[in-house]
Amino acid sequence: MKKVLFQSRLVPYLLLFPQLSIVIVFFLWPAAEAVRASFYLEDPFGFGSTFVGFDNFVDTVTSTDYGRVARFTAVFTSLVTFLSLGLALLLAVKADKVLRGSSTYKTLLMWVYAVAPPVAGLIGVLLFDQHVGPIVDFVAIFGWNLNIGVDYYDTAFAMTVTAVWKQVPVNFIFFLSGLQGISKSVQEAASIDCRSGFRRFWTVTFPLLAPTGFFLLIINITYAFFDTFGIVDILVKNEPGNNPVTLVYKVYLDGFRGNDLGGSSAQSVILMALVFILTVIQFRLIERRVHYN
Amino acid sequence: MKRLQLSDHLVLIGGVIFMVAPVMIAIMTSTHDAITIYKSGLQFLPGGQMLENYETVLFRAGGFTKEVNGLVMMKNSLILGLGFAIGKIVISMLAAYAIVYFRFPMATLCFWVIFCTLLLPLEVRILPSYEIVQSLGMTNTYSGLIVPLIASATGTFFFRQFFMSVPDELLEAARIDGAGPWKFFFDILVPLSKTMIAAIFIIMFVYGWNQYLWPTLITTDEALFTLVRGIKQIMQVWVGAQIPALNEAMALAILAMLPPVIVVVIFQSWFIKGLVESDK
Numbered sequence: 001m002k003k004v005l006f007q008s009r010l011v012p013y014l015l016l017f018p019q020l021s022i023v024i025v026f027f028l029w030p031a032a033e034a035v036r037a038s039f040y041l042e043d044p045f046g047f048g049s050t051f052v053g054f055d056n057f058v059d060t061v062t063s064t065d066y067g068r069v070a071r072f073t074a075v076f077t078s079l080v081t082f083l084s085l086g087l088a089l090l091l092a093v094k095a096d097k098v099l100r101g102s103s104t105y106k107t108l109l110m111w112v113y114a115v116a117p118p119v120a121g122l123i124g125v126l127l128f129d130q131h132v133g134p135i136v137d138f139v140a141i142f143g144w145n146l147n148i149g150v151d152y153y154d155t156a157f158a159m160t161v162t163a164v165w166k167q168v169p170v171n172f173i174f175f176l177s178g179l180q181g182i183s184k185s186v187q188e189a190a191s192i193d194c195r196s197g198f199r200r201f202w203t204v205t206f207p208l209l210a211p212t213g214f215f216l217l218i219i220n221i222t223y224a225f226f227d228t229f230g231i232v233d234i235l236v237k238n239e240p241g242n243n244p245v246t247l248v249y250k251v252y253l254d255g256f257r258g259n260d261l262g263g264s265s266a267q268s269v270i271l272m273a274l275v276f277i278l279t280v281i282q283f284r285l286i287e288r289r290v291h292y293n
Numbered sequence: 294m295k296r297l298q299l300s301d302h303l304v305l306i307g308g309v310i311f312m313v314a315p316v317m318i319a320i321m322t323s324t325h326d327a328i329t330i331y332k333s334g335l336q337f338l339p340g341g342q343m344l345e346n347y348e349t350v351l352f353r354a355g356g357f358t359k360e361v362n363g364l365v366m367m368k369n370s371l372i373l374g375l376g377f378a379i380g381k382i383v384i385s386m387l388a389a390y391a392i393v394y395f396r397f398p399m400a401t402l403c404f405w406v407i408f409c410t411l412l413l414p415l416e417v418r419i420l421p422s423y424e425i426v427q428s429l430g431m432t433n434t435y436s437g438l439i440v441p442l443i444a445s446a447t448g449t450f451f452f453r454q455f456f457m458s459v460p461d462e463l464l465e466a467a468r469i470d471g472a473g474p475w476k477f478f479f480d481i482l483v484p485l486s487k488t489m490i491a492a493i494f495i496i497m498f499v500y501g502w503n504q505y506l507w508p509t510l511i512t513t514d515e516a517l518f519t520l521v522r523g524i525k526q527i528m529q530v531w532v533g534a535q536i537p538a539l540n541e542a543m544a545l546a547i548l549a550m551l552p553p554v555i556v557v558v559i560f561q562s563w564f565i566k567g568l569v570e571s572d573k
Contacts, residue, residue, distance in 0.1 A: 008396075029421075173569065
């Protein structure tokens with residue numbers, strides 16, 4: 001808290017007015033609306049709605065479709081998080097070590113951050129295309145008949161690869177700046193005490209990077225949940241049918257395509273609770289991270 | 294030692310190929326004609342159709358209603374990216390200034406109302422948000438496209454952190470010299486925040502430019518399509534065609550990624566600073 005402050009009746013409200021009005025109209029109102037709608041059964045033709053208590057939630061959670069999507073989301077999220085973190089960490093460690101060309105590597109490895117998820121999805125869909133995609137030709141050598149949009153697991157595979165590709169740069173940037181923050185004297189002391197580079201990494205560098213890693217873990221889970229929407233939407237080619245989709249995609253599908261307002265809202269509320277938990281964890285971690293420094 | 298360095302370089306080169314190759318293939322494919330691609334798949338080497346393809350996607354009207362071209366979409370993307378970035382910076386700087394530098398009743402309440410927006414991404418409350426924007430008659434307008442996206446408080450949080458780190462002595466000195474709240478803000482705080490503003494601007498511009506779900510819902514009028522929104526159209530019109538015009542689809546995809554990539558690469562150091570510090 002600041003020790004010196006301005007005293008004014010009007011000015012702070014004036015300053016806060018634009019932000020608060022946008023937050024109230026475009027955030028609080030829709031969020032409240034989602035919670036309200038999750039307890040009602042909306043008439044599909046718009047002739048009013050009936051209060052149904054927790055029915056929407058019960059229906060949602062017990063439906064087999066929801067279970068399948070939830071399981072896929074869990075697997076997809078863990079794979080994307082684990083793979084993109086692992087790959088980024090490997091690349092960051094190497095980029096931190098090399099003396100020549102480290103800034104060129106850095107630029108070449110981070111620029112994909114700026115590519116929009118659906119653009120990544122479009123390139124992915126063509127690389128994995130049955131007819132023109134080079135990846136399909138390549139895996140065919142090993143006898144794998146990769147067919148996205150038709151085979152559930154093949155689509156899931158393409159989705160994971162594309163999502164990892166898009167997420168590696170962010171993780172790389174954070175890991176690299178974390179590595180560069182480790183003081184030279186610590187590294188020198190470690191290299192005198194321990195000759196094995198591998199062991200030095202696990203016993204000294206890795207623990208020092210742990211706060212960054214925990215923090216990135218949350219960022220990546222949030223990414224795999226929400227920001228992959230564009231990738232999923234393009235890769236299922238507008239025909240979700242039998243294809244794997246994430247929970248967020250299902251909220252959109254049921255709400256806009258299926259016109260199931262109550263069910264979609266109930267799913268929204270479940271996701272809200274999930275995000276809330278993640279954010280609380282994230283804030284805890286940030287506090288601890290500040291403590292470390 | 295020398296051998297170790299070599300293996301490091303090999304890993305890094307492998308990583309670079311993984312990151313760059315997909316986009317290289319996209320660029321190369323965008324320089325061929327549709328028949329070649331249809332016959333022999335995506336291309337790895339440059340062809341001779343580059344100018345024609347890019348000219349087509351930029352200037353020839355396409356889409357369902359034949360009234361939108363790449364240039365119009367690029368203009369819309371720019372409006373969304375710039376409008377979002379500038380709007381967010383202005384609004385969140387003002388709000389952060391109020392929260393950090395003023396003592397007033399209900400300050401804590403305002404603080405929490407703003408910061409609870411960090412909890413929920415737009416995707417989660419998409420349906421009610423859409424309905425509200427629709428009932429306000431803001432579909433197919435630039436304000437309907439931009440303003441609801443500004444609702445999240447990431448920028449406010451960032452500027453709050455930064456203002457907290459500005460030494461108190463500055464305000465004391467300014468007040469002794471008789472500066473009021475507005476003068477202090479515009480003459481001292483804004484110039485001090487220059488690099489922060491630049492960093493946030495880059496991140497927000499890229500974020501705004503890359504929006505997909507929200508523009509897909511809000512704009513049904515093709516004259517308001519952004520490039521990224523146009524990708525969905527590409528999937529339906531170009532890729533879904535009898536002989537898919539993948540060359541043009543790829544050209545449009547390259548156009549959609551070029552501006553944000555250029556911005557991020559050129560202002561790399563600011564961008565990285567902003568990204569790493571905003572999340573602390």
